[in-house]
Amino acid sequence: xxxxxxxxxxxxxxxxxxxxxxxxxxxxxxxxxxxxxxxxxxxxxxxxxxxxxxxxxxxxxxxxxxxxxxxxxxxxxxxxxxxxxxxxxxxxxxxxxxxxxxxxxxxxxxxxxxxxxxxxxxxxxxxxxxxxxxxxxxxxxxxxxxxxxxxxxxxxxxxxxxxxxxxxxxxxxxxxxxxxxxxxxxxxxxxxxxxxxxxxxxxxxxxxxxxxxxxxxxxxxxxxxxxxxxxxxxxxxxxxxxxxxxxxxxxxxxxxxxxxxxxxxxxxxxxxxxxxxxxxxxxxxxxxxxxxxxxxxxxxxxxxxxxxxxxxxxxxxxxxxxxxxxxxxxxxxxxxxxxxxxxxxxxxxxxxxxxxxxxxxxxxxxxxxxxxxxxxxxxxxxxxxxxxxxxxxxxxxxxxxxxxxxxxxxxxxxxxxxxxxxxxxxxxxxx
Numbered sequence: 001x002x003x004x005x006x007x008x009x010x011x012x013x014x015x016x017x018x019x020x021x022x023x024x025x026x027x028x029x030x031x032x033x034x035x036x037x038x039x040x041x042x043x044x045x046x047x048x049x050x051x052x053x054x055x056x057x058x059x060x061x062x063x064x065x066x067x068x069x070x071x072x073x074x075x076x077x078x079x080x081x082x083x084x085x086x087x088x089x090x091x092x093x094x095x096x097x098x099x100x101x102x103x104x105x106x107x108x109x110x111x112x113x114x115x116x117x118x119x120x121x122x123x124x125x126x127x128x129x130x131x132x133x134x135x136x137x138x139x140x141x142x143x144x145x146x147x148x149x150x151x152x153x154x155x156x157x158x159x160x161x162x163x164x165x166x167x168x169x170x171x172x173x174x175x176x177x178x179x180x181x182x183x184x185x186x187x188x189x190x191x192x193x194x195x196x197x198x199x200x201x202x203x204x205x206x207x208x209x210x211x212x213x214x215x216x217x218x219x220x221x222x223x224x225x226x227x228x229x230x231x232x233x234x235x236x237x238x239x240x241x242x243x244x245x246x247x248x249x250x251x252x253x254x255x256x257x258x259x260x261x262x263x264x265x266x267x268x269x270x271x272x273x274x275x276x277x278x279x280x281x282x283x284x285x286x287x288x289x290x291x292x293x294x295x296x297x298x299x300x301x302x303x304x305x306x307x308x309x310x311x312x313x314x315x316x317x318x319x320x321x322x323x324x325x326x327x328x329x330x331x332x333x334x335x336x337x338x339x340x341x342x343x344x345x346x347x348x349x350x351x352x353x354x355x356x357x358x359x360x361x362x363x364x365x366x367x368x369x370x371x372x373x374x375x376x377x378x379x380x381x382x383x384x385x386x387x388x389x390x391x392x393x394x395x396x397x398x399x400x401x402x403x404x405x406x407x408x409x410x411x412x413x414x415x416x417x418x419x420x421x422x423x424x425x426x427x428x429x430x431x
Contacts, residue, residue, distance in 0.1 A: 043215070045216075045222065046081075046222050047081050047149075047260050048079070048210065049211070049262040050209060051266050052170070053169070056172075059277060059315055063170065065204065065206070068164065068167050071161065073158055073159065073183065075156055075179040075185075076158075076206070076208055077110045077178075077239075078154070078155060078176070080152065080155060081261055082213060083149035083213060084213030086214050087145050087213050088145065090208075090211070091159075091207045092169050093135065099133045100136075101131070102159060103131050103160045103162035103184075104130045105158060106157075106158045107155055107156065108121035109154070110155055113194075114194035116158075118189045126142055144214065149216075150216075162184070172266070173233070175234070175240075177198075177238065178204060203238065219260065220257060220431075222295055222297060223259055223260070223300065223430055224290045225263055226265070227264070228268065229265065229266075229268060229269075230413060230421075231244065235414050235415075236414075244418040245265075248422040249261040262296075265302075269303075270306045275315075277313075278306070298347040298349060300351055301338075301348060303337075307325045308369050308373075330369075331373070335382060352377050353389070354394070355393070356401070358401075367399060385429035392421060392423075393405055
């Protein structure tokens with residue numbers, strides 16, 4: 001039985017579940033364009049997310065964002081932080097300048113590589129239709145799909161574009177392989193057609209801003225890890241799901257207090273300034289990427305390192321001089337994030353910035369600023385709790401990440417470093 005014939009057997013359940021979702025796409029689009037927060041049903045919980053970014057040429061690796069897609073299928077695999085009886089997907093055209101025309105999509109349980117477990121592929125619909133147009137600057141939620149999932153399950157989303165998309169709203173650094181095939185292969189369970197992937201490289205996610213579930217066992221409110229490349233996971237294992245937010249989610253599950261941990265990190269992102277290739281500033285995107293996610297209870301803020309390390313936006317080829325970064329400006333920005341979180345009833349945990357001795361751009365001045373900001377995070381009492389990543393990876397205060405715990409650049413953790421970060425967090429501090 002093919003994917004579309006199988007859909008008839010679950011049509012009744014899909015119809016019932018869709019009632020709660022029919023009004024959601026408009027609300028989600030309003031959020032993307034600066035309107036009111038979406039009216040989520042309390043039955044839905046965020047299970048996975050990725051901050052969306054404007055299409056650009058990545059400074060370090062190849063992506064498909066600038067060229068977009070044309071008569072191609074795109075298969076993306078994500079690991080869920082919590083499960084349920086039904087799942088829905090948030091697709092974003094936030095940075096599109098023209099409407100995005102999606103011709104069709106499917107979802108199924110991920111197998112190895114680009115393969116999907118046979119018998120699990122189901123069509124993804126929007127207002128009971130296979131195709132949808134996402135307006136420029138907007139987002140949309142799919143209809144619910146009756147695909148039972150559990151925490152840490154991997155699902156594969158396949159998008160089919162029967163025409164040119166133009167430049168793609170995306171998340172630059174996924175540390176996960178995305179696959180592409182010419183033609184319509186959304187119903188394929190095998191990987192044979194998906195011969196195109198960015199290799200070697202770190203991968204990106206395209207148009208996929210979030211996954212939500214309903215109908216599962218009660219879990220705690222979501223934790224959002226908000227930060228830069230050390231949150232995004234640069235230096236982790238490609239397709240290994242061993243970034244610190246992944247490992248924190250595993251700890252919570254293993255200790256009997258499961259909660260989804262959403263990754264809202266962007267590599268090279270800044271706290272104070274927007275970037276042409278590294279996303280909107282933390283101040284600008286905090287509401288969208290943290291507070292407007294459903295059922296969020298806690299945010300872990302790890303931000304400011306990129307502001308300290310470099311001025312302007314030269315990394316993206318933009319000749320721009322930003323105002324000098326001072327300790328007071330960084331503190332004021334952190335206080336702004338804390339106030340915004342508290343206004344929504346979200347607990348704010350401050351994370352100290354990790355050492356970078358041995359990195360090519362280390363200077364005594366930049367390290368002093370990092371240490372001063374860390375001291376404020378530890379002692380000011382502004383945050384509800386502290387995740388002291390600095391002391392966790394460098395307990396002797398050498399000013400450097402030990403060999404074996406960084407990714408070879410003395411700046412980003414490797415898998416062992418990410419494990420230390422995740423293990424250092426006091427689970428009780430998360431609320």
